[in-house]
Amino acid sequence: MIHITLPDGSVRQYEKGITGLQIALSISEGLARNVLAAQINQKVCDATLPIQEDATVKLLTWNDAEGKAVFWHSSAHLLAEALEALYPGIKFGIGPAIETGFYYDIDFGDYKFSQEDFAKVEQKMIELAQKKSEYIRKEVPKKEAIDYFTQKNDPYKLELIEGLQDGQITFYQQGNFIDLCKGPHIPHTGFIKAVKILNVAGAYWRGNEKNKMLTRVYAVSFPKEKELRDYLHMLEEARKRDHRKLGKELELFTFSESVGMGLPLWLPKGAILRERLQTFLRKAQIKAGYQEVVTPHxxxxxxxxxxxxxxxxxxxxxxxxxxxxxxxxxxxKPMNCPHHCEIYASRPRSYKELPLRLAEFGTVYRYEQHGELHGLSRVRGFTQDDAHIFCRPDQVKEEFAKVIDLVQYVFKALGFEEYTAQISLRDREDKSKYIGSEELWNQAEQVIQEVAQEKGLKTTVEYGEAAFYGPKLDFMVRDAIGRKWQLGTIQVDYNLPERFKLEYIGPDNQRHRPVMIHRAPFGSLERFISILIEHCAGNFPLWLSPEQFAVLTISERYNEYASEVYTKCIEHGMRGILDNRDEKIGKKIRDAEVNKIPYMIIVGEKEMQSQTISVRKKLEGDLGRMTFEELLAHFKSETKEYL
RNA sequence: GCUGUUGUAGCUCAGUGGUAGAGCACUUCCUUGGUAAGGAAGAGGUCGAGGGUUCAAUUCCCCUCAACAGCUCCA
Incomplete structure (x- = not known):
């Protein structure tokens, strides 16, 4: 008998050789039906793998990220099986699971695989899935593996086998399809109920542009039809929210070939958005003890x-x-830190003035690769909401905590409710590539993790992801349609203080080296705004809206009264337009809605007589007649402290 | 940077080896209207730039620039 420890801490006894699937069955039939794989002592394995000794076992289902990965990897094999059935003689590269879905790199020879082929392949995949073919694992000697793929004439698989140790080579077979694969896989193809081929793209064999370009077939699969429908709906929504599309429609920004690629031009409405965000953050930063500086480009x-x-x-x-x-x-300047270091070094510093927090909305320029440019999210000139905190090593923890508070405040104000903190630490094996003493690193790594925990952040730890100059914490936010983006970043830096020989005089009257913390809640305004646009689908919160209201006249008879109302709004600090065009009210309302203007103020005979206004709210409809003061109250309650 | 696709009016897009079209936007006129598109007329394009083939190129070919997708990269 062996002892199996389950995630809830309970320990059960089983016969030696029990499989994850059988364990599931012993718990409940429902669980057994949903088990995709088993995590045995932290390692993801086939659910059908016999367990020979005491172990900690977690049964993976669709609800686990690892379960999904296995599901999609198995789906990639199913895709390959379908493709081989439909296009005999094609050659296979690799077919991994990716964040959402999977792909398979295929050499189609002379055939040009395209959109027209998708439906046929999807159909074939479902047909094969319904056979519930088991994924059968088989260990094969290297020679046998080579023989198999030589006979199959697949040079890519042969190249992969070459790099493998004899004795560690496994094949997986489902139906008639055999693939070189270390696994693991789901029990059988029947789990796969819905598939969708998303697109094809070229991809070099092994990512090397000197190699042959294969056709990468991207697809996604699900255990339920509905999940596929939801996913496709999300994709559709993402297309609608694309910030490049909305940015054009709402006249926020543009690009000019003459100015240069990746160099955004902010139009008046986009400039308001930037100004609002900057004013908002500036206010918060002053409260948090930052001092603003300005440095040249x-x-x-x-x-x-x-x-x-x-x-x-x-x-x-x-x-x-x-x-x-x-x-x-x-x-x-590609970053602001060197300039800020020079400000720090402009005179001797005492420990009494630390931490010194220097902030700047600094515009920087980086020569990003041609193919990398993407709307506002990847550009060559952008403005960072940058700040550098110079502090004593013993102040790192408190400063880190304060930055986290600030970032959380910013996220909350902008409607990002869900986020996790990704902590990047040193590679645990090879610490040679990092600058800074072992002692400082250990201290900082520990401090970051402690603070994140004390702040109640959901965290993930990535080893080996730290920059060479220090550990960091990045905020990963989830947007309104479930996508994840990296936003704010906080980085500890031991390198620059060293290089710039920064010092302060301590209480002991000796020179000491400060620690530097880089931080940017938005990261870059451009990228942040791109995410914000997509997050709210262009429906900005009132305090950010470039146009907050539109005064709409019923007919030109009310132009004069409308102007009065408009002027009163402007005098109260509201932003908006007066639409007195010779159009019907329905048309004006439609245009205001399309332009995502939050408040429509309608004036006609009734309003003029009673010195009131009729108010309609975007996406909500008529709020009825009210006085100007009542409208102001609406504005105040909606913008709170941010106006 | 590499590979592929695309480039026609301000926007979204048709189309053709014989120098171009729609809808929306714009201008003018009619209309003076009550909560998501009133009507009519007009104006607007070196068909991304350069070169070639041809009697003739926006259309075919070459080259270049840009956008898009993917790969590689990101202080």
Whole structure:
């Protein structure tokens, strides 16, 4: 008998050789029907794998991320099986699960696989799935593996086998399809009830552009039809919310080929959005003890040699700007920290003035690769809501905590309710690539984890993801349609204080090196706004809306009264427009709705007579007649402290 | 940067080896209307830029730029 510890801490006894599936069956039939794989001592395995000794076992279902990954990986095999059945002789690269769904890289030879083929393949996949073919694991000697794929004439699989150790090679077979694969897989294909091929794209074999380009077939699958429908609905919604589309429609920003790619031009309405966000954060930062600074858009080359960025990124950046006379060279600043370090170093510092928190909405320029540019989310010129906190090592914890408070305040104000903190620490094996003493790192890594816990943040820890100069904490937010984005970041830095030889005089009258914390709640305004637009589908909260109201006239007879109302609104600090076009009210309402203007103020005969206004709210409808003061109250309650 | 797709009016898109079309937006006129599109007329384009084939190119070919998708990258 062996002892199996389950996630709830309970321990059960089973015969040696029991499988995850059988354990599930012993708990409930329903669970057994849903088990996709088993996590045995932290390792994800086939649910059909016999367990030979005491172990901790977690049964994975569709509700576990690992369960989904196995499900999608198995679906990739099903896709391959279907493709092989329909297009005999094609050759297979790799077919992994990805964040949502899976893909398979295929060499179709001369055939051009396209959109027209999708339905046929989906149908075949479902047909094969319904056979409930088991995924059968088989350990094969290297020679046998090579023989199989040689006979099958698949050079990609052969190349993969070459890199594997004899004795560690496994095949998985379902139906007539055999694939080189280390697994694990779901018990049988019958779990897969809904599939959708999403798109095809070229992808180099092994990601190397010198290699042959294969056709990557992207697809997604689900255990229920409804989940597929929901997913497709989400994709549709994402298309509708695309910030590039809304940005154009709402006249927030544009691009010009003459100005250059990746260099956004902010239109008046977009500029209001930026201004609102900056004013909002500025207010919060002043309360939190930050001091604002302003630094130029360029910096001498020497600055970046000192910071080390020139060596690391110099070649991949915008090239230096030269002055007419001497051999002076300036670089467009790719980050603000060196400038801020110079401000710190501009005079001797006492421990009494630490922490020193320097903030700047600093515009930086980075030469992003051509193919990487994407709307506002990846650009070549952007404004960071940057700040650098210079503090003593023993202040890192408190400062970190304060930054987390600030970020949480910002997220809440902007309607991001769900987020997790991703903590990036050193590689546990190889610590050689990091700068800074072991002691400082240990302290900072511990401090970050403690603070995150004390703040009650949901955290994930990624080892090996820390920057070479220090550990960091990134906020991953979930938007209104369930997508995850990395937003605010807090990074500890031991490198720059060292390179810039920053010092402060301690109570012991000795020189000490401060620690620097980089932080940006938004990250970049451009990227943040792109996420915000998609999060709220262009329906900004009232305090951010570029146009908060529109005064709509019933006919030109009321133009004068409408102007009075409009002027009163403007005088009260509201932003909006007066629509006195020669159009019917229905048309004006429609246009205001389409332009996502939160409040429509309608004036006609009744309103003019009674010196009132009729108010209609976007997406909600008529609020009825009210006085101007009542409208003001609506505004006040909706904008709270942010107006 | 690599591969593929696309580029026609301000926007969304048809179309053709014989120098172009729709809807919306815009201008003017009619209409003076009550909670998501009133009517009519008009104006608007070197068909992304450059080169080639041709009697003739927006259409075919080459090259270039940009956008989009994917790959690789991200201080």
């Amino acid at each position: 360029i910096g001498g080359k020497a600055l970046y040699i000192t910071s080390g960025h020139y060596e690391k990124y110099g070649k991949d950046s915008f090239q230096p700007i030269r002055t007419p006379e001497a051999d002076e060279e300036f670089l467009l």
